[in-house]
Amino acid sequence: MSTQDVRTHTAVHVLKGAVQNVLGAKWTASTYVSDGHGRLTVQFDRKPTDEEVSRIEQAANRKVQEGSEVLEFEMEREEAENHFGKEIYDLFPVPEGVTRLKIVRIVDWNVNCCAEAHLASTSDVGPVRLGKPRFRNSRRELELEFDLADAAPNR
Ligand SMILES: [Zn+2]
Numbered sequence: 114m115s116t117q118d119v120r121t122h123t124a125v126h127v128l129k130g131a132v133q134n135v136l137g138a139k140w141t142a143s144t145y146v147s148d149g150h151g152r153l154t155v156q157f158d159r160k161p162t163d164e165e166v167s168r169i170e171q172a173a174n175r176k177v178q179e180g181s182e183v184l185e186f187e188m189e190r191e192e193a194e195n196h197f198g199k200e201i202y203d204l205f206p207v208p209e210g211v212t213r214l215k216i217v218r219i220v221d222w223n224v225n226c227c228a229e230a231h232l233a234s235t236s237d238v239g240p241v242r243l244g245k246p247r248f249r250n251s252r253r254e255l256e257l258e259f260d261l262a263d264a265a266p267n268r
Contacts, residue, residue: 114146114230121151121261123183123232124173124241128153128259130223131172135165141203142254149264156204157255160248169257170243176222180236184218193226201226239263 114122125144128151133139138155145152161169193201193214201216201224217227219235232238240262247256 115148117148117261117264118146119230120232120238121146121149122229123235124177124238124259124261125151125153126183126217126219126223126225126227126231127176127235127238128169128173128241128257129155129225130176130219131169132257133223134172135169136161136255138255139200141205142252143204149261151259151261153257153259155255155257156253157248158253161246161255166243166246166257170241173241173243176219177235177238177241180234181220181222183231183233183235184220185231186216186218187213188216190214197224200224 125146129141132153132155136157138157140156142154142156144154190212193216197216203225207214207226214226215228216224217231218224238261242260242262244258244260249256
């Protein structure tokens with residue numbers, strides 16, 4: 114992953130926590146990162162209001178400004194499941210044979226099982242701008258696109 118992709122991927126984790134806090138949507142269906150652009154798709158049952166979307170954006174940016182540590186560590190799978198619950202997986206399958214997991218924890222925010230690279234602090238993500246969300250009713254999925262503030266405007 115490029116440095117910019119690492120930033121954008123770290124922003125996905127921050128945004129995920131904001132979506133959990135504001136909407137209570139805790140299951141991520143997929144994520145996408147390309148340069149300074151990203152997308153988080155979560156399971157949800159309706160289109161969010163404009164107010165909710167701006168609260169998500171504000172919560173994510175507050176977390177960036179806080180400069181929270183992004184901790185990465187390995188754990189035995191069983192221990193991780195007992196300690197954090199199944200929410201660490203989202204909807205991504207982890208093969209049964211895998212017994213140790215890489216865990217990513219943003220302090221006072223959220224915890225996920227994730228093998229990708231991350232920044233050490235949320236402050237290095239910089240400001241995050243949410244685009245217009247898309248709700249797919251048939252799939253009960255909410256897509257939240259975002260740009261990092263210094264990303265190229267064309268997409
Ligand atoms: Zn990650």
